[in-house]
Amino acid sequence: xxxxxxxxxxxxxxxxxxxxxxxxxxxxxxxxxxxxxxxxxxxxxxxxxxxxxxxxxxxxxxxxxxxxxxxxxxxxxxxxxxxxxxxxxxxxxxxxxxxxxxxxxxxxxxxxxxxxxxxxxxxxxxxxxxxxxxxxxxxxxxxxxxxxxxxxxxxxxxxxxxxxxxxxxxxxxxxxxxxxxxxxxxxxxxx
Amino acid sequence: xxxxxxxxxxxxxxxxxxxxxxxxxxxxxxxxxxxxxxxxxxxxxxxxxxxxxxxxxxxxxxxxxxxxxxxxxxxxxxxxxxxxxxxxxxxxxxxxxxxxxxxxxxxxxxxxxxxxxxxxxxxxxxxxxxxxxxxxxxx
Numbered sequence: 001x002x003x004x005x006x007x008x009x010x011x012x013x014x015x016x017x018x019x020x021x022x023x024x025x026x027x028x029x030x031x032x033x034x035x036x037x038x039x040x041x042x043x044x045x046x047x048x049x050x051x052x053x054x055x056x057x058x059x060x061x062x063x064x065x066x067x068x069x070x071x072x073x074x075x076x077x078x079x080x081x082x083x084x085x086x087x088x089x090x091x092x093x094x095x096x097x098x099x100x101x102x103x104x105x106x107x108x109x110x111x112x113x114x115x116x117x118x119x120x121x122x123x124x125x126x127x128x129x130x131x132x133x134x135x136x137x138x139x140x141x142x143x144x145x146x147x148x149x150x151x152x153x154x155x156x157x158x159x160x161x162x163x164x165x166x167x168x169x170x171x172x173x174x175x176x177x178x179x180x181x182x183x184x185x186x187x188x189x190x191x
Numbered sequence: 192x193x194x195x196x197x198x199x200x201x202x203x204x205x206x207x208x209x210x211x212x213x214x215x216x217x218x219x220x221x222x223x224x225x226x227x228x229x230x231x232x233x234x235x236x237x238x239x240x241x242x243x244x245x246x247x248x249x250x251x252x253x254x255x256x257x258x259x260x261x262x263x264x265x266x267x268x269x270x271x272x273x274x275x276x277x278x279x280x281x282x283x284x285x286x287x288x289x290x291x292x293x294x295x296x297x298x299x300x301x302x303x304x305x306x307x308x309x310x311x312x313x314x315x316x317x318x319x320x321x322x323x324x325x326x327x328x329x330x
Binding site: 083149159176 | 222263265272
């Protein structure tokens with residue numbers, strides 16, 4: 001029992017986590033002939049909350065048919081709660097020495113949890129950054145009709161050229177942000 | 192309601208794995224974009240290989256009934272070209288700043304992260320903005 005709890009608390013190596021995530025693709029086909037992906041829920045949530053008077057066509061469809069996808073997202077939230085709160089890893093995240101050095105150069109202190117304290121904490125700058133970053137994520141994933149799960153995992157698993165284009169775009173954007181934007185943006189917040 | 196249980200369990204496994212693999216961590220994403228650890232690349236590559244094998248297996252069952260009764264087939268994406276590259280880049284820019292893609296946004300909200308909640312609110316506004324501007328954007 002102690003071994004099981006220890007295993008549930010410790011971080012999983014890539015060769016355990018990767019295959020589980022990859023299994024989502026055949027699993028979702030088997031459950032109900034669905035395409036594995038999560039970002040379309042953002043569209044469904046907009047469709048649910050859009051007032052009739054506004055009526056953007058993109059959000060006028062029967063979202064009730066996509067209930068399964070919302071249930072999947074609720075499951076992901078519950079899974080996050082179990083893994084991150086109930087079976088939380090008591091140890092600090094073990095990052096590579098190279099990256100720890102990089103963080104020190106950026107002057108970003110490491111705290112508990114998955115976001116650095118400057119982004120996690122209650123500073124107005126953090127909320128603005130998380131919100132604006134979220135806008136880019138929401139806009140981009142819908143424009144590209146998929147995110148990391150829908151394009152990188154499902155799309156590449158089924159060898160679709162459009163998904164390769166999307167993944168190249170995602171990676172290019174991520175490199176630009178991580179190298180030129182983020183260090184200046186976050187290093188500037190003084191908690 | 193019973194038909195939703197498999198989706199709930201699959202989502203829970205997905206969310207649990209995102210947290211346990213630390214793929215939902217800002218630090219791991221930055222480490223990946225700076226090529227300072229193999230961890231995230233290992234996750235992505237082994238996930239794609241597993242997915243590919245899984246899809247090949249499922250191809251043998253094409254047309255047969257899924258658990259829900261609908262016939263199974265291999266998913267297809269929509270047509271277009273620019274939207275994948277430009278949309279992907281815009282998403283990537285956001286990902287490289289907040290270190291969260293949509294899956295981790297949902298899982299971290301489940302963990303009670305206020306930062307992720309702001310990211311979710313932003314993502315909903317971004318999605319809405321796209322829906323409103325869609326007709327003016329190149330396909």
